[in-house]
Amino acid sequence: MNQPHTAQDDGVRQRQQQIAANLRALILSGDLRPGDRVPSTSDLVAEYGVTDKTVQRALAILKAERFVEGQKGRGVFVTTQVPTVVRASHYPVTSSEEPYAWIADNASRGRAGSIVLLHVGEVPAPAQVAAAFDLEIGTPVTVRHQLLSLDGEPVELVWSYYPSNVARGTRLAEARKIRGGTPAVLSELGYPPHHAIDQVSARLATVEEFIALRLPQDMPVLRQLRVVFTDDDRPIEVTVMVKAGQHFEVRYALPKPE
Template sequence: MTTDVVGQLARLDPTSDRAVFRQIADSLRDAIERGRLGEGDKLPSEAQLVNHFGVARMTVRNALQLLQTEGLVIAEHGKGVFVRPRPPVRRLASDRFARRHRKQGKAAFIAEAEQAGVKPEVDSLVVKQEAPPKEIAARLGSTRKVLARHRRYLHEGRPVETATSYIPLDIAQGTQIAEPNPGPGGIYARLEELGHELDHFDEEVRSRMPLPEETRALQLNAGTPVIHLVRTAFDTDGRAVEVCDTIMAADAFILGYRLPAR
């Protein structure tokens, strides 16, 4: 297949002022975007690209490195360079916290993973009392200690998300929320059982490059950004009852929203 793809790659334009390695990257990127190279497909070898474009091996390597930095491809030592798989999970922000999921005994992560047809798993969980970060304390309206639930989520065995929930101690202490397993429906179901009927959630989402510890925790490939999402849950009295600080591998999710037109 790669031989056929090589023959379809655009030739270099000697009149262009665009660097040669960027032209090669443009050609390979176009093949990916047009579907000539699909998810998981192996790119032509360095030798094939050197022969096709008539350039030095280092020029080809620079082109491939550019595509890796953009997050389009991944290199596997001793095997080659492959098109990076597309995001497997669509996170429906307007639906994932619907009360019906809690009534079915499903926490939000489980509900969305099942809808995407993947197997969800939590492989790391730490529950402890701690002083919240300044930003979290501001959202909760208190600088006192909170109950923090740190966890890492996997899809089909791959780390894709870390999340820490911060809940005021006067709500969580001595309840099932402080247990490793908060029970069916997760902590939101427990909050409502405790009389904190949830009214709405505020979310802030931004994209950035990962910190070193985030790269390690999510086992990110070079060039992969993260989605940093901070969500605050409010009860019907207007009190912030939980803040969840989430880091997601950007290549593992699509964020979907339904917005009312009026």
């Protein structure tokens, strides 16, 4: 007599999406580790009460995301790809020895980082940027828009905004990468970054983000809104970072109680 399947059906998503979501959660939590064999097709068929084809579609989703890989004659195994852990409180520091902090930071983890500058210029301030700078929505601000890649794969889109009266005529407004990063320029201009406040949210990608990050499916992205402050708590930089959800985890360090 066949055992009834035990896995719940959320009644909204297709069954292969649900199976992929459950396996993805086990991988990201470390319950399925790199090198582990995922449950067999027959086990997943029995657990979810679906067909072989549905299970194969679920595994295809995870293969496209590079969480698992098939090994001929052996089964499907978790890959060595693990999300990059980023500290929510981290802000790149200026270094004359390391001209591009993001690249150097990832090189220390054995990852090859690269940066492509997509656009530099003045744009109407989006709502959250205007609010941070205490400007009217639509007031011109300077933006630096970049695409970051790890090991040749796009992983993050970045928009960094500056008040135009600060950025105009400086390296912040030049369409080229900045050695030492924008913190170095801000310090040179008399606005040394002191601290920052982050807001992190998750949502589905826009069309632009989906294409630029080459997302394999309707994968959520992490959106990090950072406001950087200089002397007298003056906001001097607002950065929006959109990270491919399958590549990152955000770590928060809470202060010890006094």
